[in-house]
Amino acid sequence: MRLIKYISVLLFSCFFTLSAHAQLNTDRLTSIGRNALYFDDYVLSIQYFNQVIRIKPYLAEPYLYRAIAKIQLGDMAGAEKDCSAAIKNNPFLPGAYYTRGFVRLQLKRYSEAEADFSEALIFSPENRTYILLRADARAEQQNFDNALQDIDYLLKRKPQNASIIFEKGVICMAKKDTICAHNCFTQATQYDGQNPSNWSALGLTDMLLNKEDDALLHLTQAINLGSHWAGDYINRGIIFYKKNNFRGALTDYDKAIELSPADPQCYYNRGILRAELGDYNNALEDLCSAIDKAPEKTEMRYQRGLVYLQLAQWTAAKADFDSLISRYPYFLPSYYLAAQAATALDDPKTAFLYQKKAHELEENKEEIIKQQKVNTNVQLAQSQPQKRDRRKEFSQRAAQNQNEQTDDKQYNSQSRGSVQKRYTDVVNEPNIVLSYYSQNQPLRRTNYFHYVVDDYNKQHLLPSPLRFTLQEIPLTAELVNQHFDAINRISEQIDKISPLIVPNQENQQFSELYFARAVEFALVQDYSSAIDDCTRAIRLNSKHTIAYFCRANWRYKLLEYQRSTGEIYDKEQDSKLSFEMLLRDLDQVIHLQKDFSFAYYNKANMLCMQKDYKAAIEYYTYAINQDQDFAEAYFNRGLTRIYIEQTEEGLQDLSKAGELGIYQAYNLISRFQ
Numbered sequence: 001m002r003l004i005k006y007i008s009v010l011l012f013s014c015f016f017t018l019s020a021h022a023q024l025n026t027d028r029l030t031s032i033g034r035n036a037l038y039f040d041d042y043v044l045s046i047q048y049f050n051q052v053i054r055i056k057p058y059l060a061e062p063y064l065y066r067a068i069a070k071i072q073l074g075d076m077a078g079a080e081k082d083c084s085a086a087i088k089n090n091p092f093l094p095g096a097y098y099t100r101g102f103v104r105l106q107l108k109r110y111s112e113a114e115a116d117f118s119e120a121l122i123f124s125p126e127n128r129t130y131i132l133l134r135a136d137a138r139a140e141q142q143n144f145d146n147a148l149q150d151i152d153y154l155l156k157r158k159p160q161n162a163s164i165i166f167e168k169g170v171i172c173m174a175k176k177d178t179i180c181a182h183n184c185f186t187q188a189t190q191y192d193g194q195n196p197s198n199w200s201a202l203g204l205t206d207m208l209l210n211k212e213d214d215a216l217l218h219l220t221q222a223i224n225l226g227s228h229w230a231g232d233y234i235n236r237g238i239i240f241y242k243k244n245n246f247r248g249a250l251t252d253y254d255k256a257i258e259l260s261p262a263d264p265q266c267y268y269n270r271g272i273l274r275a276e277l278g279d280y281n282n283a284l285e286d287l288c289s290a291i292d293k294a295p296e297k298t299e300m301r302y303q304r305g306l307v308y309l310q311l312a313q314w315t316a317a318k319a320d321f322d323s324l325i326s327r328y329p330y331f332l333p334s335y336y337l338a339a340q341a342a343t344a345l346d347d348p349k350t351a352f353l354y355q356k357k358a359h360e361l362e363e364n365k366e367e368i369i370k371q372q373k374v375n376t377n378v379q380l381a382q383s384q385p386q387k388r389d390r391r392k393e394f395s396q397r398a399a400q401n402q403n404e405q406t407d408d409k410q411y412n413s414q415s416r417g418s419v420q421k422r423y424t425d426v427v428n429e430p431n432i433v434l435s436y437y438s439q440n441q442p443l444r445r446t447n448y449f450h451y452v453v454d455d456y457n458k459q460h461l462l463p464s465p466l467r468f469t470l471q472e473i474p475l476t477a478e479l480v481n482q483h484f485d486a487i488n489r490i491s492e493q494i495d496k497i498s499p500l501i502v503p504n505q506e507n508q509q510f511s512e513l514y515f516a517r518a519v520e521f522a523l524v525q526d527y528s529s530a531i532d533d534c535t536r537a538i539r540l541n542s543k544h545t546i547a548y549f550c551r552a553n554w555r556y557k558l559l560e561y562q563r564s565t566g567e568i569y570d571k572e573q574d575s576k577l578s579f580e581m582l583l584r585d586l587d588q589v590i591h592l593q594k595d596f597s598f599a600y601y602n603k604a605n606m607l608c609m610q611k612d613y614k615a616a617i618e619y620y621t622y623a624i625n626q627d628q629d630f631a632e633a634y635f636n637r638g639l640t641r642i643y644i645e646q647t648e649e650g651l652q653d654l655s656k657a658g659e660l661g662i663y664q665a666y667n668l669i670s671r672f673q
Helices: 002-017 026-038 042-055 061-072 076-089 094-106 110-123 128-140 144-157 162-174 178-191 196-208 212-224 230-242 246-259 264-276 280-293 300-310 314-327 332-344 348-362 365-371 451-458 477-500 508-523 527-540 545-565 572-592 597-609 613-626 631-643 647-659 665-672
Strands: 433-435 467-469
Touching: 026 042, 026 061, 042 061, 042 647, 061 076, 061 094, 061 647, 076 094, 076 647, 094 110, 094 128, 110 128, 128 144, 128 162, 144 162, 162 178, 162 196, 178 196, 196 212, 196 230, 212 230, 230 246, 230 264, 246 264, 264 280, 264 300, 280 300, 300 314, 300 332, 314 332, 332 348, 433 545, 451 545, 477 508, 508 527, 508 545, 527 545, 545 572, 545 597, 572 597, 597 613, 597 631, 613 631, 631 647, 631 665, 647 665
Parallel strands: none
Antiparallel strands: 433 467
């Protein structure tokens, strides 16, 4: 933790001294960024690499390291873009090709991924990770022969390496060469007999080759070695079922459900077993659970339909058989069973139509044999056992051409580690407001500064400087009392000078008194009074940019309050007028100060609330044009684009927002991607 705190302090000291040190030590920044990367502090590491790229955009490594961080955060599109930039700057960097290849593999662009891995192997021909990934890319393209060539090349170097032999077995399974796969998994158990995955795979191929006794032995061995793959229990349960060991089968299915409660296959197989044992109510519950979890597997409805028949639930049974007929029109049993249900419902006409259709189909038996491919029996767990597959895991060390090692880390910090796994609500970032108090956003690169506010603060017209913020801190009771006292003091001053105010004549000094009290009213959440005083301030100074900006925000807060209390429903027209007025305030800010990015941003937020998404995108873009590092504008524009189905552009914006410090974007990228 001390190291991370030191890194954070150093990072922000670097942020504020960039302009003063043109020859900033980018090697040092890169080194610290790599440290953050090593400690899985991906969001923080991106900020370091951003700084290096700003200073020396011609370097390749910062783009590569930033891509590595983005991959760990699930931002594949952003990572691919960075890899391409790294390759453009240095086409002799094997890690950049490997990293881009890995990204393209996840994006299912297998031919491009294969090309990248091949390019990486030109510079690093013995890299095992690169070879395994190229084999995977080739297998995904059904190019099994070349994939096996890659695996065989590795086996020539290490012929007794069980994990590589296992990989060969996986490719043979994909090739549907069960005998080759069986031989590979047999060898894998010989060289690594303590790995349950090897026995699981061998047991699976035993079942495919109808070697049930061997399968029972090997699956039991996998389970005894501590297998946590539900498929082992499903498959052994099937063998027990076939051997009429119903108690053993039921126990294994129960364990499979315990290990994988979301797997429909577990419930389906147990439901069939329970139905055969006459436990129809529990069977129905299992089959309903299976279908709820996999509604696309229409064939499961056949077994549920049979159970409905046993329970005399004729309408439900008929509905299941109708569903099966619509998917598999040549599956004859569905017609006869549907006819049985229709007869029980006292609908002989419909029953006759089912039987007639079945007879017509039976006349074309060759077509039935050709088309009828419906598996309504217990289902084998065909997927591969849960084994750590390095081809599916990104290796930071392989990307940096270092020796592989594993170091699993867990962190409590909200911005560290795989933050894309931390659920984020799909909501826009809030308006940016001016206040005396603010919560820091240390990772964000948005420039919470505008010279108009800075110049205003230098005049010391208010008791404290105004700061841009997304989150105003809640006030303590002591602070609230201080602000009420301030309201009283300013009110006394206003009472003294109010007789001196000349109607329709501007007076900046008097204007500032009203504005100061408006700020105090807003801090104690008396927004009606704040708006009234701000309006008086503007009448006395029609070019008070900050007052227009603040009044717009206070009008929005008042509107929000009215909605939360239900007042809005009695004053719908007033609400609409208030909304238009706050938009006019923001327009006036923009009129007075064309480069006031926060006014564009807040107006875009308001347009989103009005569901005017295209105009909102336009104003977010205006805000970004004023500040290329406006993280919140990218984030909100990204969500808005996704909402109107411009998903690719939206993901690019979210990627940029994540790059600029809004780490919550990575969770949304991983979900929408």
